[in-house]
Amino acid sequence: MIDTTTALELVLRHGTLNTEFFEVDLKDALDYVVAKDVASRIDMPPFRQSAMDGYALHLYDDFTYTVVGEVQAGDNNDPTLRKGEAVRIFTGAPVPTSANTVVMQERVTVDGNKIIIEESPKVNMNIRPKAEQIKAGGVAINKGTTIKGVHIGFLASLGLTKITVSKKPSVAIVVTGNELVAPGMPLSYGEIYESNGAMLTAVLNELGYKNTSVVTIRDDYDTTKNVLRDTLGKHDVVIVTGGVSVGDYDFVGKAFNAIGVHEIFYKVRQKPGKPLFFGKKEGTSIFGLPGNPAAALSCFYIYVYPLLKKYEGADHMNLPIISLPLLSDYTVKGTQAQFLKARIEGAGVTILGGQSSAMVRAFGDANALVCLPVNSMEIRKGQNVKTLLLPTK
Numbered sequence: 001m002i003d004t005t006t007a008l009e010l011v012l013r014h015g016t017l018n019t020e021f022f023e024v025d026l027k028d029a030l031d032y033v034v035a036k037d038v039a040s041r042i043d044m045p046p047f048r049q050s051a052m053d054g055y056a057l058h059l060y061d062d063f064t065y066t067v068v069g070e071v072q073a074g075d076n077n078d079p080t081l082r083k084g085e086a087v088r089i090f091t092g093a094p095v096p097t098s099a100n101t102v103v104m105q106e107r108v109t110v111d112g113n114k115i116i117i118e119e120s121p122k123v124n125m126n127i128r129p130k131a132e133q134i135k136a137g138g139v140a141i142n143k144g145t146t147i148k149g150v151h152i153g154f155l156a157s158l159g160l161t162k163i164t165v166s167k168k169p170s171v172a173i174v175v176t177g178n179e180l181v182a183p184g185m186p187l188s189y190g191e192i193y194e195s196n197g198a199m200l201t202a203v204l205n206e207l208g209y210k211n212t213s214v215v216t217i218r219d220d221y222d223t224t225k226n227v228l229r230d231t232l233g234k235h236d237v238v239i240v241t242g243g244v245s246v247g248d249y250d251f252v253g254k255a256f257n258a259i260g261v262h263e264i265f266y267k268v269r270q271k272p273g274k275p276l277f278f279g280k281k282e283g284t285s286i287f288g289l290p291g292n293p294a295a296a297l298s299c300f301y302i303y304v305y306p307l308l309k310k311y312e313g314a315d316h317m318n319l320p321i322i323s324l325p326l327l328s329d330y331t332v333k334g335t336q337a338q339f340l341k342a343r344i345e346g347a348g349v350t351i352l353g354g355q356s357s358a359m360v361r362a363f364g365d366a367n368a369l370v371c372l373p374v375n376s377m378e379i380r381k382g383q384n385v386k387t388l389l390l391p392t393k
């Protein structure tokens with residue numbers, strides 16, 4: 001059995017790096033990974049901009065100035081001021097070339113066409129210099145960035161309408177089990193509702209992966225083999241849940257073997273997710289996740305998500321890790337590495353109740369996974385623990 005660090009390294013080493021790029025409208029670019037550095041075509045700001053409503057002055061050694069005009073945001077006039085002259089100016093308006101400071105109106109006494117300032121202002125005060133944020137030709141967004149709302153705002157401020165991004169993977173989810181019944185149907189004794197398909201689809205969607213599909217199959221060797229063979233050729237990533245353990249009706253491993261999936265690893269020294277499988281067939285990456293919903297979701301965040309980010313060429317693939325003090329004592333059950341659903345609150349982290357692999361409920365309150373190494377035993381309040389931040393929380 002391999003350790004968790006090796007497992008993640010193997011996933012990232014063998015994960016396919018996509019090379020298909022395309023142009024997307026900026027408004028549709030959320031969650032895509034930028035495939036080429038995006039350069040600005042303009043200086044931003046494009047001109048010296050007033051940061052305040054007030055007066056732009058051509059400084060001289062007195063406190064009284066003559067107001068000779070006005071510049072509003074959007075105006076394109078550039079009045080020439082002589083020493084001792086001022087213009088009324090508003091936030092966002094172009095500061096006249098001949099003005100060398102802006103005084104906010106609260107610091108000024110108005111007397112007819114004269115203003116009296118309280119104290120002598122500093123040169124360039126309240127003026128946003130031209131190109132302060134970025135110069136024309138400068139890199140606005142680096143290749144490898146996952147586009148978030150703020151990036152769309154910044155690129156829109158530079159006048160851009162399209163960017164080149166990496167193709168997203170198509171992801172197939174295959175859920176296995178005779179006991180599974182679709183929500184909404186009546187439930188007989190021995191059956192449970194199928195939830196991994198809906199959960200993984202929704203989590204993929206939250207992360208920007210919309211090209212997904214779900215197939216439900218029964219615990220039958222031939223069906224498992226045929227469905228998996230058919231699915232592998234059509235998708236970049238295949239996530240199977242259930243049927244990866246050692247039971248007589250766990251056919252996923254045997255089916256992978258029969259259809260030529262190359263096993264990279266099977267079983268990781270961790271809880272949850274011990275029976276995790278990862279393999280490849282040509283360009284397709286294949287995960288066998290445990291059927292237990294909370295185990296499947298942990299493995300998804302820890303191993304599948306980084307693989308999806310690698311596929312897109314993202315510069316940040318793994319969940320961010322921080323070290324935080326535990327807010328209460330915790331006794332570890334078992335000797336494997338632990339990924340525990342947890343909530344960061346204030347300056348510390350609390351391990352939540354309901355850690356069973358079968359119970360997904362605690363994930364609803366979790367914004368992190370506390371990661372404890374093998375043989376952790378007793379962890380005391382105040383002790384620092386490695387904490388993985390869950391995305392979109």
Ligand SMILES: Nc1nc2c(c(=O)[nH]1)N[C@H]1C(S)=C(S)[C@@H](COP(=O)(O)OP(=O)(O)OC[C@H]3O[C@@H](n4cnc5c(N)ncnc54)[C@H](O)[C@@H]3O)O[C@H]1N2
Nearest residue numbers: 175177194195196242243244245250274289290291292295
């Ligand atoms: N003798 C052993 N038995 C088990 C071991 C072991 O090492 N030796 N490992 C246990 C661990 S740990 C896990 S995790 C599970 C993994 O089993 P499978 O991946 O084969 O999953 P299943 O047996 O098919 O299902 C497990 C559990 O999850 C429920 N399930 C499955 N699919 C779904 C779904 N789509 N939606 C909702 N719930 C689902 C299923 O009904 C089971 O309760 O193996 C242990 N056993």
Ligand code: MOO
Nearest residue numbers: 272273274295357
């Ligand atoms: O390894 Mo399993 O995922 O704990 O229940």
